[in-house]
Amino acid sequence: MYKALTVKVTEVLEQNADYQKLKTDGGSGRAYLYLCSFPPVKKGEYVKVNTTAGVLRLGTGGWDIVLSTRHDNYILPGRGHIMKARYTPFQHSVHSVDDPHHPDHHVFQQPFSLKRFPVLLAELHSMLPILLGAVSMENEKLHIGVVLSDEASLAAGLSDHMTEWKKRSNIWVVTAGQAFGGKVEAVNVVNAMQWLTLKKRVDLLILSVGPGTTGTNTPYGFSGMALAEWANLTGSLEGMPFWVPRLSFHATRKRHYGLSYHTITPLHSFTYASSTLVLPSMEKQKWAYVKQQLHPLHEKKHVTIAEEGINSWYETWLEWYQANGKPLISMGAGVTSDPDFIKGVLAPLAYILRKQEANKDGL
Numbered sequence: 458m459y460k461a462l463t464v465k466v467t468e469v470l471e472q473n474a475d476y477q478k479l480k481t482d483g484g485s486g487r488a489y490l491y492l493c494s495f496p497p498v499k500k501g502e503y504v505k506v507n508t509t510a511g512v513l514r515l516g517t518g519g520w521d522i523v524l525s526t527r528h529d530n531y532i533l534p535g536r537g538h539i540m541k542a543r544y545t546p547f548q549h550s551v552h553s554v555d556d557p558h559h560p561d562h563h564v565f566q567q568p569f570s571l572k573r574f575p576v577l578l579a580e581l582h583s584m585l586p587i588l589l590g591a592v593s594m595e596n597e598k599l600h601i602g603v604v605l606s607d608e609a610s611l612a613a614g615l616s617d618h619m620t621e622w623k624k625r626s627n628i629w630v631v632t633a634g635q636a637f638g639g640k641v642e643a644v645n646v647v648n649a650m651q652w653l654t655l656k657k658r659v660d661l662l663i664l665s666v667g668p669g670t671t672g673t674n675t676p677y678g679f680s681g682m683a684l685a686e687w688a689n690l691t692g693s694l695e696g697m698p699f700w701v702p703r704l705s706f707h708a709t710r711k712r713h714y715g716l717s718y719h720t721i722t723p724l725h726s727f728t729y730a731s732s733t734l735v736l737p738s739m740e741k742q743k744w745a746y747v748k749q750q751l752h753p754l755h756e757k758k759h760v761t762i763a764e765e766g767i768n769s770w771y772e773t774w775l776e777w778y779q780a781n782g783k784p785l786i787s788m789g790a791g792v793t794s795d796p797d798f799i800k801g802v803l804a805p806l807a808y809i810l811r812k813q814e815a816n817k818d819g820l
Contacts, residue, residue, distance in 0.1 A: 460508045461524055464488070466500055475614035475638050481521070484508040488521040489615060493535075493549045493637065496528050503527060517610070517669045539644060541637040542611055553642040554631070554652045561656055569651045571662075571696030575809045576650075578688060579665040579701040579802070580681040580719055582609065586618045587774070587802040588663060588701075589628060594777040595810065599660045600627050602653030604646055605667050606687070607634035608680040613667030614638020629657050636667055647690055661809070664691075672719075674712075681719035685727035692730020699809060700724055700734045704801030706743055707794065715743070716750045724760060731759050735805035737767040743797070765804040765811075771796065774803060 464483035471478040477490040477497055481504070488506045490498060498504060505525045510518035524546065537552030537559070554561045579585060585603065592599050603622070605613045613619055613632050622628045623640045631649040632639030643649035646664065653659045664687045670680035681703075688698040703717035712718040716736070724732060734754070736747065754760045775793065793799075 458509055458513065460512050461505055462508055462521075463503055463505050464521075466498055466502050466504060468500055469498070472497060473620055475620075476612075478520075479504070479523070481506065484521045485511040485519060487519075488523050489612075490523040490526075491547060491612060493533065494547045495523060495526050496531050496533065498523075498526055498528075520615075537642075539642070541632075541635055541642065543635065547611075549637075551637060551642040553644055554656075555644050555648045561652065564652055564656050565648060567655055569655065569694065571650065571654065571691060571694040574654065574662065574696045575699055575813075576662040576664060576687075576691045576696045577699050577701055577805060577809070578684050578691075579663055580684055580703055581670060582616065582666055582668045584701055584802045585663065585665055587799055588806055589618075589622060590778055590781070591770075591774055591803055591806055592661075593781075594774060597627060600657065601629070601661050601663065602650070602657060602659035603628065603630045603639075603663045603665065604643075604649040604653070605630065605632045605636050605639060605665055606646055606683055607632075607636035608666050608670070608683045610667035610669035611635055612638050616668050619667075629653055629659065632667070638667070646687065647694070650691075650694070662696075676722070679719055682723050682727065684720075685723035688724070688728045688730045688732050692732070698730055698732045699805040700732055701805055702734060702736055702801040703798075704736070704747075705795050705798045706746075707797070715746045721750060721754065725753050725757060729759060731761070733761045733763060733805070733808075735763045735765050735808040737771075737797075737800035737804040738764055739797070739800075763808060765808045767800045767804050767807055770803060770807050771800050774799065 462484050464481040466479050467482050468480035470480055476492055479488045481488050484506050504523045506521035507524050508521045537550050537556045539551055539553040539556050540548050541551050542548045555565055613636050622630055630639040631641050631643050633643045633646045633649045672679040691698040703720045708714045
C-alpha cells in the first residue's frame with residue numbers, strides 16, 4: 458500500500474536545522490519536511506505528503522512525510538559526496554567523517570582497537586534518553602559517543618530527544634549506514650566508533666537505532682537482531698559489549714514479558730563475542746521468572762550474567778527525569794509506568810560506572 462495526498466500548510470509548528478514540523482488540513486493533520494531534501498515552506502503553501510503509515514495506524518505514523526513542494530529547480534547547499542537514503546527520493550549527499558575530502562579522514566589511517574573499552578548495546582531508541590539522562594545526572598564531564606545504525610528510522614534527526622543531544626558538548630551522535638540526521642555522519646558502525654574513540658576520545662560508546670523499530674512475530678524477524686552484529690563487531694575490535702536488557706513485567710505480549718525474547722535470541726543464537734548481560738536486582742518472584750528465561754544463556758560460554766543493585770539509583774533518576782526530562786514514550790506507553798524497564802536500562806550503565814570508579818585503569 459502507498460497513499461499520498463496534496464494538503465495545505467496551515468501553520469509551521471517548528472523548524473530546526475533538520476526539519477520543519479507542519480500543521481496541515483489533511484491526512485494526519487501534521488507532517489515532517491526534511492530540510493535535506495526540500496527548502497522550507499510557509500503557511501498557505503501546498504505540499505504532497507505520504508500518509509501510508511498513518512492510514513495503517515502504525516507506530517511510525519502520527520506524522521505524514523512531505524514528498525514534494527511547489528518549489529522547482531532548487532539546490533540545497535551542502536558538502537561531501539557520500540549519499541544517504543540512497544536510491545530513494547530523499548537521497549542526498551553528506552560530508553561524512555570518513556569522506557576522503559573530510560578533514561578527519563586521516564583518523565581512519567590510524568590503528569584502531571577497542572581493547573577493554575565498554576560498549577552498551579541498546580535495542581530501542583527510548584533507552585537512549587534514560588542512559589543519557591543518567592549520565593547527565595551522574596557526571597556531566599563524561600563524554601558519550603552514540604552510534605545510531607539504520608535498522609529502524611533512516612531519519613534519526615526526527616527524534617525530539619536527538620535535537621537536545623545535538624546541543625550538548627559532551628554527547629556526540631553519529632548516524633551510520635543509511636541513517637542520517639546525527640551530529641555527524643559515517644558510512645558504517647565501525648568507522649563511527651573509530652572516529653568517536655580516536656577523534657573525540659569519548660569515555661563510553663552506545664550503539665542503538667533511531668525511532669521506528671519493527672517486528673514480525675517470527676523467530677528472527679525484528680530490528681533487534683542487529684544487537685548480535687554490534688556485539689560481534691565490538692568483540693572483533695577487542696571491546697567489551699554490554700547488553701542493555703529489555704525488561705518488563707507490564708508487557709502484554711509473552712515474548713516481551715520479563716526478559717524480552719529480543720534480548721535473549723540474538724545473544725544466545727547469533728553472538729560469538731564475549732558479552733555481559735547486566736540485570737537489575739529484582740523482587741523474588743520476578744527474579745525467579747527471569748531465571749527460568751536465562752537457562753539457555755547459561756549454556757553459552759560467551760555470555761556472562763551479572764546483577765546490579767539499582768533501586769536507589771532508579772529513585773534518583775526518576776527525580777531527575779521529573780525535573781528535567783522530556784516526556785518519554787516506549788512502545789506506546791510512558792516509561793514511568795514501567796519501572797522495571799527503566800531499571801533494566803540503568804543496570805548495565807551503573808555496573809560500568811561502578812567498575813570504572815573501582816579501577817581507574819579500566820574495567
